[in-house]
Ligand SMILES: Cc1cc2nc3c(=O)[nH]c(=O)nc-3n(C[C@H](O)[C@H](O)[C@H](O)COP(=O)(O)OP(=O)(O)OC[C@H]3O[C@@H](n4cnc5c(N)ncnc54)[C@H](O)[C@@H]3O)c2cc1C
């Protein structure tokens with residue numbers, strides 16, 4: 007089938023790209039737009055390294071067909087830092103030692119961001135649930151949870167005992 | 171501490187920044203204009219001789235550039251970290267997933283169709299799916315030299331005599347399973363001809379070994395092969411082996427074109443090393459006080475179709491068979507055995523975690539038999555400064571296990587209230 | 595990427611049904627895509643064309659009426675989990691939705707897709723069967739409303755006709771004082787297909803169970819009601835002995851349903867565990883009680 011124009015907003019920029027309707031959102035991001043911060047680890051919704059935020063919600067871009075995002079808004083890891091300034095969450099990941107090989111990191115940060123954008127004071131269980139669709143094979147998760155806690159504390163301006 | 175040093179300081183990892191911004195270029199993220207893509211045709215049977223490979227239909231598929239088979243390897247068609255027993259493209263199939271043909275194409279779709287169009291005629295051999303049938307008399311040899319690859323022994327004192335004197339003897343057979351590393355980044359790489367040689371950028375844990383094997387396969391001197399390790403999305407031992415390296419090398423070198431290759435998760439499961447499944451026959455003897463007198467241990471590791479790090483894993487298993495306990499007499503043997511299963515190699519702990527399952531279970535059983543607490547029997551046997559290991563090494567300085575045991579007990583009491591009491 | 599001959603994204607139900615009717619069975623509805631997209635991308639199935647329902651806003655509404663609640667087939671698990679009326683009146687349904695997959699799956703997968711996919715372990719289906727839910731199926735010719743269990747025909751199979759779309763799921767309210775709960779056993783807490791799931795609805799008056807509905811999933815081709823387990827509960831005083839009786843009856847029921855399947859020895863034990871977790875929760879608390 008012919009390519010068709012896909013209109014969407016990616017990381018704040020409105021754009022139109024010609025895509026094949028049999029492409030997944032993941033393929034559009036990586037292969038058409040060159041946004042390779044979004045990874046592929048399984049292609050079936052199990053690992054979460056392809057996570058992006060779609061209209062405010064965390065989704066696996068390997069499960070979304072490109073035309074399904076017609077007219078919608080997407081945030082990828084490349085859109086998290088603003089004007090070269092790291093987001094609080096990115097800083098917290100660095101400080102808490104939540105990054106090892108880094109392959110899960112983009113998806114983890116986006117899952118954390120989707121949580122904090124909705125719930126500024128999550129407890130540990132809520133954090134664990136929010137990242138339960140993202141596998142990490144290196145860290146053992148404890149430091150990732152810590153990083154999200156740290157970011158939450160800083161976002162609400164009262165950095166405290168939870169520091170790294 | 172040294173001035174400006176980092177010991178004892180909390181430091182940020184050097185590559186941390188690009189990893190939180192998504193800029194870090196993993197191998198599959200490399201942008202290589204006009205790169206050809208590769209797809210391997212893998213065997214669906216476990217044990218067979220390849221009689222004929224017909225690539226004529228595959229090479230007619232639009233977008234397919236070339237199809238390579240074992241006949242196209244310019245150098246030696248074998249690689250391996252410890253034993254050069256694994257072919258790049260094989261004419262004898264040794265496991266489900268063995269590589270038979272390599273399709274080079276302009277796009278993934280053509281590569282896939284090309285692989286589907288390669289016709290392979292085989293003559294099947296009886297598959298050997300467990301170590302017992304592989305070691306049985308008359309079993310078809312998977313490799314020329316037979317199915318028992320190595321035997322490693324550790325002996326100290328007279329274990330048989332000590333066991334016959336023991337007040338309590340526990341014998342059990344333990345089995346552990348095959349484990350996939352499941353690093354989140356699947357195997358990937360790119361390769362391109364450069365100067366008069368070849369450069370490969372690849373997700374690997376072993377660039378120097380990769381270089382040696384690639385040079386061997388291409389029949390080139392080592393100085394014409396350059397391996398660059400890309401940021402590696404987890405390895406855990408599984409990326410010590412060759413995965414995509416030789417495929418990339420063969421295609422890029424023969425075609426003088428940049429090429430790229432990426433395993434999907436399924437191929438990563440099928441085609442790469444696993445943790446060795448072990449069968450452990452473990453006998454321990456102790457006196458009435460719970461003091462270990464001797465162990466007799468037989469370990470059989472299923473290394474699957476190829477050796478990878480198998481021989482070293484089994485030696486390590488034998489050396490660590492007594493765990494953190496002092497045993498005066500030992501008789502330990504570790505066999506590394508070929509089967510027609512996926513090949514086993516290095517994985518975190520290198521044979522020791524499998525052994526821990528056995529030696530710790532033995533300690534619990536001994537404690538039960540002697541009616542002392544599991545903690546106490548460990549206290550009475552742990553290695554301390556001055557102890558000798560199974561291999562006779564005298565540990566002269568620090569040994570961490572006593573402190574570890576105490577700390578673990580303290581933590582256990584914290585998280586499991588009511589533990590204390592008789593378990594002490 | 596995979597090949598597609600046709601792709602449509604209609605903005606109204608009427609257009610969607612028209613397209614489906616004309617396609618001669620060649621088009622398939624695409625909802626959240628969590629089952630369909632990976633299957634297509636990995637070429638486990640092939641379908642010539644898709645009708646993407648994501649722009650049909652009529653299918654996204656959840657409407658609570660006096661005598662029924664109507665859930666649009668395109669409602670996601672996350673929407674169902676969070677919808678207050680469902681939380682208050684059908685807690686087992688929000689619990690079932692909350693047990694699905696991961697946040698990513700819950701934000702994408704839909705209740706209609708869960709039914710049409712007809713997995714033996716489908717979480718929503720077990721809960722909906724206990725609720726005696728009905729499914730409304732529309733085609734360009736009209737519509738029919740059928741009890742959910744009547745459209746399930748086996749693992750991966752339904753009686754949904756090629757020109758039909760599930761448009762709504764209809765549930766009648768439970769009697770005041772009813773309690774309901776859902777429990778799932780997976781290999782881990784997130785991203786696990788149910789090894790077993792169990793939905794229970796009870797009406798309790800003065801500590802006596804006047805009505806019970808019990809559904810079990812992952813013990814046969816599709817989730818289904820168990821009249822044996824309902825009889826075990828009905829007319830009984832709530833007590834810890836009743837929990838024990840129920841657990842051992844559940845074991846027998848699982849053995850009967852699974853027959854000689856290899857999973858039986860595991861599941862017959864496991865079902866006792868989930869029963870012992872769910873029933874006391876329903877017996878003791880005010881949690882899960884319909885206001
Ligand atoms: C990683 C992962 C984890 C999962 N975990 C769970 C879990 O824990 N529990 C569980 O129950 N399921 C689980 N699933 C399965 C899946 O998410 C659900 O079955 C989901 O409800 C499917 O809905 P969908 O909207 O994504 O359907 P789609 O994939 O879009 O469609 C599925 C099928 O239903 C048909 N269909 C969809 N909507 C309609 C309609 N309105 N009318 C007629 N036919 C229709 C489609 O044609 C297709 O055949 C999981 C899936 C993945 C990938």
Ligand code: FES
Pocket residue numbers: 045046047048049050051052053054055056057066067068069
């Ligand atoms: S690649 Fe999408 S979830 Fe693993």
Ligand code: FES
Pocket residue numbers: 104105106107108109110111141142143144145354403404
């Ligand atoms: S840091 Fe390696 S997978 Fe998470």
